[in-house]
Amino acid sequence: MKKYAIHEVKQQQYLFFTGKGGVGKTSLACATAIAMAGEGEQVLLISTDPASNLQDVFHQNISQHGTPIADVAGLTVVNLDPVKAANEYRESVVGPYRGVLPDSAITNMEEQLSGSCTVEIAAFNQFSDFLTNAEDAHKYDHIIFDTAPTGHTLRMLQLPTAWTSFIKTNKHGASCLGQLSGLEQRKEVYRQAVDNLADGSKTKLILVSRPQRAALKEADRSARELRQLGIANQLLVVNGLMKSPDNSDELAAEMYAAQQQALGAMPDTLATMKTLYVPLRSYDMDSVGNIRKMLCANVAGTVSSSESISDYQSLDNLIHTIHDTGKRVVFTMGKGGVGKTTVAMHIALGLKQLGDDVLLTTTDPANHLNAHLAEEAGIEMAIIDEQKVLETYKDEVRAKAREAGVTDFSYIEEDLRSPCTQEIAVFRRFAEIVMQADNKTVVIDTAPTGHALLLLDSTQSYDRQIAHSEGDAPVAVQRLLPRLCDEGQSEFIIVTLPEPTPVLEAKRLRADLERAGIHQQWWVVNQCLILNHSSDSFLRAKANNEIKWIKEVKRISDDHMVLRPWIK
Template identity: 55%
Template sequence: MDKLFNPEIINLTQYIFFTGKGGVGKTSTACATAVTLADNGKKVLLVSTDPASNLQDVFGVELNNKGTSIKEVPNLEIVNLDPEEAAREYREYVLAPYKGKLPKSVIDNMEEQLSGSCTVEIAAFNEFSSFITDKSIKKKYDHIIFDTAPTGHTLRMLQLPSAWSNFISESTHGASCLGQLSGLEDKKEMYKEAVHTLSNKEITTLILVSRPEYSPLKEAERASLELKDIGISNQILVINGVLKEDNENDEISSSLYYRQQSALKNLPEHLKNLEAYAIPLRSYNVTGIDNVRLLLKKDIKKEDNNKLKKEPLKGVKSLIEDLYLSKKKVIFLMGKGGVGKTTLAATIAMGLSEKGTKVHLATTDPAAHLKFVINEENNNLTLSKIDERIELKKYREEVLKKAGENMSEDDIAYIEEDLRSPCTQEIAVFRAFADIVAKAENEVVVIDTAPTGHTLLLLASTQSYNKEISRSEGDIPQSVLKLLPRLKNEKETEVIIVTLPEATPVYEAERLQKDLKRSGINNKWWIVNSSLLAANTKSDFLKLKAKSEIQWINKVNQISLGNFAVIPWNSGELKGVNLKKLIK
């Protein structure tokens, strides 16, 4: 990939949206694009709606939702919207007409339905729609840049007729995220105009940001196809963090280079049709105006002066020992896709089984590669897989069959879109998930993912899943009835949060922990995976990169109260006996 991303020579439209998986560098790229264009004399407005945004750290100034001028960049103004606060205000707005008129249990039900990621995204879209449709803003700025674009799922929901009904107060169909749009009737025309602007390729460009790795590239392809399906086709691909050359004197640098090159050579088919650009891997954190300006230009040798607040760093062996001594029966690993949950679940399962504990290891990983990760005989360890596609298909069929008995075509269309939401996927695997957790009666269960706190609260408050089960089967399985109390029992259950030593993954993991606390689920341990700092690199460039991880490892140390393990970046393929390398 030879073409470097340089906004000075690319013909960019007035509206520019950045999208991509968490931690790929959306915010850094959006900021660098905004500064570059402003330095070239363009009037630029940068709007962030990313809940994990660290724009204030990037620019070193206090930001607000009204607009802040940046002294060092005279043509740049920044608006930092807080989608969590927007979602809170939106929930109050939607629920206000029902309070005092409906029972508290119904209000609690509705409130939890409006607490998921879909609602946060819609509330954010509500906030920045005004920036898309405001004629004075269009006239004032040459470029309006959005750090984080709405997903195809959200945009399809905005276009559905039933989204503008009183769906939230009438529906009992049991899907996951009901009626997020029910309070927005008065803004229907503004949304229609905003969606039209997004799909107008003459004035809007969508920039898909990824890393040169398999998981983020597949996510970029999925997002690209979703958005293309609803008419947003003016897309370009930016691959961030490309190592420029192989360092033959360092095994880690060589392995990283060849792993990236393999991902780029095997680019997902759809992405091959997009105009693609690269941003080289930088050794420094992209904070401060100087570093933002440099991101799209060159690397600098700038050593991070942060010091580790806890040394020596613990490995996963300490975590396994604690799980063994505390006799935990149910162990979940949670975190965003691509952080290494499956490999680490296998490592923990193997470590416990070698202590003589009977362990059942289960995955919902669509790649189902646990059987490749665990490839040796172990009498204390059994494996299983939940096939999300099969469980989701069954759940959709059950819900739509019931809905088809008494709902209009418009409402059914809404339900079909609702069933595409991330929360629905979690609920769909709930039956198989509950059955596996029930094995904890006789052995330790390790699972490489779990429903989020929001989904568990939703299930607890509405019992929507239980209602669907009782309708279709006539009774509620004991495994389902016992699951939520078991998950809330900290003597029995441990949730391990997995993250990477970078800004966005750590912020997202912190929000995940807060979500779990809301639902009464304990989290003690964290794992910081793929750390260059913990690896023995000889590359001067990667040593600088490694030192930039220190502030995020210190942040995890603070959040976890010192209960965290650090896994080195590993150059080899981790499976079978090689997993034992991590248990040290």
Template identity: 55%
Template sequence: MQRYELNQLNPTKYLFFTGKGGVGKTTVACATATSLADNGAKVMLVSTDPASNLQDVFQTELTNKPKTIDSIPNLRVANFDPVTAAAEYKESVVGPYRGILPDSALENMEEQMSGSCTVEIAAFNEFANFLTDKSVEEAYDHIIFDTAPTGHTLRMLQLPSAWSNYLDENTTGVSCLGQLSGLGDKKEMYAEAVKTLSQEELTTLMLVTRPQKAAIIEATRASDELSQLGILSQKLIVNGLLETADDPISQTIYDQQQKDLSEMPAGLKKFEQFYVPLRAYNVTGIQNLRTLLDKNQPPISEQTNPAIELPTLSEIVADFIATDKKIIFTMGKGGVGKTTIAIQIAKALSKAGKKVHLATTDPADHLSLYLAETKEIFVSHIDEEKELQAYQEEVLAKARETMSADDVAYVEEDLRSPCTQEIAIFRAFAEIVDKAENEIVVIDTAPTGHTLLLLDSTQSYAKEVERSAGEVPASIKKLLPRLQNKAETEVLMVTLPETTPVYESLRLDADLDRAKIAHTWWLVNQSMYATDTSNVILKARAANEIEWIEKVAEVSNGHFAVAEWVSDFEAEFVH
């Protein structure tokens, strides 16, 4: 693996940076754009990431109109807000029906279009405009996009039924993407955008990952999905690689990173691979952007971090016991450590004499062995893929009875959406909770507020299930009111002390507010600040965590705790 240096890349005109949230897509995209512009190329950088910190990186107020960056005359930057774009798109579809359809129908339509899939469609619409604009093409040598479209979104847009009146006429259920008929006039533009994506001489997909198992798996998934659509020109960038170790914590991190990279799936290994070293500083400001990819790094000043008393997970568990919570969810974006935290909570409750039922989607075979010494904990392992497949088959079997092949293909693609996965797992969770009236149920991975509202609004879940079972399970009917009962249920928001995970958690937080789901506590997981590392790079990074810990303290009204960084192995077996 070679260091990421642009003089080795021979970059194409269009560069798409993609990867799991928090891996550093924006940082690497910005550094790439800055380096190319400094070398004389005319560059446009466009972000469509809803968690983008592009303004922080450039320390410049940005809008959806391209703006020249001071001291980088060859670079122009635009920061599209796909959440706002999605809201505008949603109103363009729902608005014409106001005063015509009943309020309940309008609410149902709005909720269908409040999920991540609609945001992705809106984001694709924004950069498709740029990708197909001839004046933009002629004005710039390189056009860089922070966040590429997902395979699911591209496949959906290529299906004939996405551009027909299928959704207007369909009465058999709802789509996660809402009414795509609002995009009918964009078909040709989208087709041209997808064609450009697949032209290897024009476009390169830059897969950004951390040297960590979860992020590598996500990069593999994105690569596979986009490869199947003909987007074959891909390169892998491993961001945040620790190059040397000089204390026990840095040595553990170094060993873990090397192990995870050595076990990288073959599908990723076939691509050209580059790495960006772990830096001691946050990449904000022009100077740091210019320094990030430079071999010659500034000296790291010795960091003396202030000693701050941080609340711990045990304080959250004590509150769960004092308030007699019966249903406890751990919630957060992938890779933040929800499963590990759920296990720790279950064990702590058990030690306090509580009867505990732990339900998890963690596929690890060793989970039951890990908890074997604690007989009071009953473990339910929900097979995520099995539940999803069973749900998909139920829906498709019903769809095939009345729909054309094109419409079935549309439903089949819609069933690959994140919302479908949550619905399938939610059904399994509901059945477990329904059977566990006399236990504390700790559940790893909660459904988002959007999914709950999608299931609940105007009996949309009943319509969804009519395609399969014909009725809403009693467990679902009972569970939704219980989740809104603060005396009984708590959602623990798990995040990391970094920009993107915190902002993504805030969006989940807003979803739960809309769904009126109880959520008092936050946990900042895997904190380097909470360790006693002496490694100068890690100590400097620990200092950078303080602002995010303080941010969580603010948004949680002081109801938060901090868990120190531990290796994957320790997370599984020590606590």
């Protein structure tokens, strides 16, 4: 493998960085953008992640319309905020009718545009505009997209085709966004977005992975699915590759061997792809200075840690606490790649051993739950099959329309073809699963933070719609938000790593939960090298950098903190 350098990706104007959560997409996208700007190019860096952390890297507020970076001449950064985009989109639709239509009609339009469908299409419209805008294409030498973790990214990249297909078959102008949403006017933009994504001379997709089996497996799945969408110009970058260590340290040797084993079992699709690597760094990627060093010569720290960490709980302690308090809904939440799925599996297994009847599920489109392990332990699993729940939901809508005496189904069928219909169907299935907490403990492994926040926003949107419709919604949906807000029933566990980005993102997640009326208490900090007591100078330097962030979690959680060492 060759080392990653920007000349490998300079031929294309549009660059997409994608991959499993926690593999370093944002760091690599930022390093690429900073290096290109350093060569005198004009660069636009856009985050499509609802839980973007670009503000943490550049240490300044980032708007959704573009913010020049003070420390990097030639670099402009955008955070696509789906909620703000939805508000602007809603006003663009409703605004022209204020003072023209009665207030009741305006209120009805606003309510019709208050759901998760509006959030999705508004964010996608922004994404499409940056991908097709002629002025931006002329102004910037490169437009770089730092995308959300893979499942959400695949959804985003599928939308140009989905909306183009929907508009092509839409005869009456109806949609889940209402008659006045103006989707037909966007048809040419969507078509051009599809063309640009598929044009290898314009677009390159950089699949970022760690040298780990799970990350490489997801990169392989993404590569195949994206090729089916026509995005074939792909490059694999393996981030965090260790140099062969001095074998005197058992941990360093074990970590290196695990990486080499994963690379030796590279999935077939990736094995034939051009692959570059970025060395593992001992320092945090939390400043422009450190990001600049990421693509330079290896700069290894040699600081040894003399501090120790005490006053923390084990995961077994937390499991017993959940069992003893009788909590029936348990969420694991956090940034991608922090180990939410592993923690959810451990909690489910532990509660089962204590005698609880456990149901395990996930809201992550890139499901990583170990079904075989759960089955062996006698744990029930509820996997949300998106296509299956979509068809079930469509059949329900059609049945209700027939009961209401509807004879012309053309409008209904058009609405059901909308890409947003799948979001509604999946949400309702999620609510049905959570309702099973009436008689068992439901453990939920959530998608990475941004996607989880959109799910939470959907919950609140549905709750407002229920209030307006006087309860005309499934019982499971009606009971969802009250159950989540009841700290006697629900436990929201934030999982993080002892690093700046996961901790800072987790703090924002906690604030969002509190604003939604959800109390959050327990934190799990995974992969704490400081607990492994390595003698390797490189790993000791990494461990030294962990102390600050472990202390911060200890402060935030008021000592409700679980620490776990690095485990293969």
